[in-house]
Amino acid sequence: MATTPQWIMIGGDGPESYNQHSSYQRALLETSKEKMNGAISAKLSLDLISDRFCVADFGCASGPNTFVAVQNIIDAVEDKYRKETGQNRAENIEFQVLFNDSTTNDFNTLFQALPPGRRYYSAGVPGSFFGRVLPKHSFHIGVISYAFHFTSKIPKGITDRDSPLWNRDVHCTGFNEAVKKAYLDQYSADTKNLLDARAEELFHGGLMLLLGSGLRNGVKMSETAKGIMMDLIGASLNDLAQQGVIDQDKVDSFSTPLYIAEEGELRQIIKENGKFTIEAFEDIIHPNGEFPLDPKILAVSFRASYGAFLSAYFGVDTTRKVFELVEVKAREEFSRIQNAKPGMQYLIVLRKN
Secondary structure (H helix, E strand, O other): OOOOOOOOOOOOOOOOOOOOOOHHHHHHHHHOHHHHHHHHHHHOOHHHOOOEEEEEEEOOOOOOHHHHHHHHHHHHHHHHHHHHHOOOHHHHOEEEEEEEEOOOOOHHHHHHOOOOOOOEEEEEEEOOOOOOOOOOOOEEEEEEEOOOOEOOOOOOOOOOOOOOOOOOOOOOOOOOHHHHHHHHHHHHHHHHHHHHHHHHHEEEEEEEEEEEEEEOOOOOHHHEHHHHHHHHHHHHHHHHHHOOOOOHHHHHOOOOOEOOOEHHHHHHHHHHHOOEEEEEEEEEOOOOOOOOOOHHHHHHHHHHHHHHHHHHHHOHHHHHHHHHHHHHHHHHOHHHHHOOEOOEEEEEEEEEO
16 A cells, blocks of 8 residues: 655746645635734733744745735734834834744745745744644744645545545545544544644644634535545546556555544534634635636646645656646536535634633
8 A cells, every 4th residue: 555645735936836826825814814913912912922922834835825824923913012002112022933844845945935024033844733843832823824624644444445444535525424534533633633732832822823724514525616626636537547547556545634624523623622712713705715716727726736745646747647637627517616515714713721
């Protein structure tokens, strides 16, 4: 059975890179800025705003969205300080930003793109955010943007033909209850580890801001546009296997370390962990709708996010062929994509207990 490669975004600044195809995620950050400001103003203790303030982005990728996220936070902290103290000393606060992602992340592109004129010191923190990557009491506000849906590994049995949990689909569609439970159990365990680690690293009373995609209660992944696109990736892989381009056994043993949780599942996991209080759970209405509804843009966007992972497993040439087929299938299934059930874009504000 093949080892699951690490999930990274396509690096660099080329035409297929995440850097060039992450405007959808950036729009959510911009749309949620006012709610982020409100949460920081209402929930962050003024006592935590001293001469040095640290912000950490976990799962930062290669930019540019991480810069939007951390700048939003810094602006909100400065604004809170000025309003509550009546002083203009916010300019004297020294900000540090810690950028975390896996060791295979393209940190070179990230740091080459650091905004000129920024008012913070920066450092890279390589390592999996499912465990500790920082000393205790290292940061005051953390953010995870579009990375709160990963699992650390594929659940046991999912890629094994001889297992009752074998899943021929490339993701958790939501239609097989046993498969869904296996993914949810893995996601719950991983999220517990993630929250435990952040609770150690975060100052008491500090905040975690979680932005990303979820499901409304009772909606199955493959009923959404994102799920349909994942199904088209799987169908394209199977087409190439039938053509003899790749081995069918390799396709059948492939799955993605993703679980898009329902709102109720997210609330339950966080509550059971006990390290944080949910201060806000906002359903953000994305200005671009669920997805930019253009088959070519959809195919390119999904390649930017999923392409490096597929390439590590199937090779670059096969991945190129996969997404050529995905674009064709997206045109054929366009009506179904347009009429899919809506997903949920969220901002969750957690305060350390």
